[in-house]
Amino acid sequence: MDLVSNLALGFQTALSPMALAFCLLGVTLGTLIGVLPGIGAMAAIAMLLPITYHVPPTEALIMLAGIYYGAQYGGSTASILLRLPGTPQAAVVTLDGYPMAQQGRAGVALFITTIASFFGSVVGVVLLAGFAPLLARGAMAFQAPEYFALMVLGLMAAALLTQGSALRGLIMVALGLSLGTVGTDLQTGTFRFVFGMPELADGIGLVAMAMGLFGVSEVIANAARGGAPVARTPRWREMIPTRADWRAALPAMGRGAGVGAGFGALPGTGSSIAAFVSYAVEKRVARDPSRFGRGAIQGVSAPEAANNAAAQTAFIPTLTLGIPGDAVLALMLGALIIHGIIPGPGLIEAQPALFWGLVASFVLGNLMLLVLNLPLIGVWISILRVPYRLLYPAILVFICIGVFSIRNSVFDIWVVLIFGAVGYGMRLLRFEPAPLLLGFILGPLAEQYLRRAMTVSRGDPMIFLERPISAGLLAVAALLLVWTLASAWRRAR
């Protein structure tokens, strides 16, 4: 069989001592960097890019990819322990992960996220190996109208993220949408709400905003009540999930991995909304949705599986179409170009050893990550033993370094500070930051795809209904809306 011989070639490449060494180096670096909030894979890969000049392309890519998906494993650690999400995906994990930590179940949460990460990755790698060309063709069917419909669906999911009143959730989504309008109008190049500050020309920094809203506001709140509420750190035995935990977490992982793998293959948008959507799915299928936001294990395992599956399938458009799924993958394409390999539709045929070697290295890398991460849980947990008065200055310093490293900009540190204060105000008024963040992410994308689709149709809105995929997605979104309103109405009666 073709796949078998391809995989044999892949493992032959990936199992060479040098490839193994670079894979281990990559995933180890990725794990360490992922744990530091805000200092994402981007900074690490940027720093290592010059080294790739002196390393053969396959090994270089194996290492850089290892950093990328390795960082996804660690990304949830700071979210669960300290409510410090370095990425939008990790922000979803804070919703139930942080409450779990406050209940003394941080170990269980970290254990489950590691397993979910591994499971999601494996699903993603299988799809990458088996169906890369097919999924790439599927992604091609997505054009502006389909992406717009997808964004509408995502915004519907945002309404489901809220724990309290739907009205408060909608207000936050609207605020997020408004904040998303800051920056350059993509269609005309006009500045909107930039106020003469070039730093705002590309909009408000997403990570800076997320760190402020979630992390800094938490630090202020804890300082206000004289310390973090976690008094007790768990013993080793309590870190192992119970049978009930597994029963709840495993099906959620399966659903999350499915959602994530699908979204990941869509270039540009995939991974950030995959986690949000999978969380909304869990809340929808749960028998008792009220447990979400109070430490539901499904709320941790599903988004984590989704975001790792997406991280693997994001390589599909990157390698088969030359369209990077996100900024980090764009950087990896840069590493290929350095070596004179131009990513594009012919890459898999032209460079079989590179593609299949990379796929095989994903399998090996994820196994390494599993072995690496499980023992580390105990180390991370011990962070909670540090007295809060010593911990929070360190947290603030890490936030500042992390946010600064994104684009070497002091301006973004001010953004963190401002959103920290805003986040604390929201907390006092009992508004939640998650719907705001999703509105902020999806708003500009929805606008961009809406206007693009309308330009293509020369102003005819029927374009959204004439195309089957877009019409189907919009129908699902409408159903979700009706369902939500109906259940709200039933509850009100």
Next chain:
Amino acid sequence: MNKFVALAAVAALAPTAALVPATAQAEDWPTRSVTVVVGFGAGSTPDLLARAVAEGLQERFGQPFVVDNRPGAGGNIGLDAVAQADPDGYTLGVTIPGPLIVNPMRMDLMYDPATDIRPVTMLGTQPSVLAVNADLEVETLEELLDLLRADPGAYNYASIGVGSISQLAMEMVALASGTEVEHIPYTSSPEAVQAVIGNEAQMATMPPLAVLSHAEAGTLRLLAQTSAERMDIVADVPTFAELGVDGVQAEAWNALVTTGGVSDAVIDTLYGALAELLADPDMQARISALGFQPVQMTPAEFEARIAEETPRWRAVLQAADLLNE
């Protein structure tokens, strides 16, 4: 009182300052690390080029040349950092035509490139290639222009953003050929190329590296290149001038600049090393791998080139209604 202390401090420093004549300073340049500001993210083409050049200069001068990525606002933030730096030659910048020529005519900026930036040399240049969806029934530029003339405004072109060379090159084609095409901006070249392959737009003017693999795969057809003469990377694609369309000349070059007011002595030292470095076959190979044509251009030639390009872009901006008046 405070003023007095300040005066005393200046007086105390004055003799030491006098011991170091300005010329000696320039001859010694560089005596410490030099920052190379790039207005784009790590891994972008200007970044990769800057890193290659920084590495070469570091070897030649024996001082660290550190690349500092300041992405944002289409490269304006990075060039602004160069403009605001001390004019001592310790801050260099790698830029594209946008922040240096086009953007100052489009918007109000914090810097004036004419006084705040001193051009050093071009590092490499690339044409834009007019690529069309292979299913579009045109084999030549002439056939495409006929199609556009027959149905003005019915077709779309993709670009990598408003005000980018990718957009302006197409506007330049429209201006020179008297045709009308609808603009759809995207946010990156892969995205724009994808749109052309998926027929959301029918054509785009793009850097060669972004379209070559798709042309090989048969999904895009390359009709013409926007440089004055054919460049090596797309040697089999004719220029607009060869095809009888005059006035289309758009190159998305990358160049090295420094702060306005840097002394001639520093520029001479720097350019001397750069000229050697850019003539080195290894460096040329690295530049070519990024899709660029290596160039040799003295600071004076580069300044003349900027002066020549400025009115050309002004006319295009005017036609596309993008000029800030």
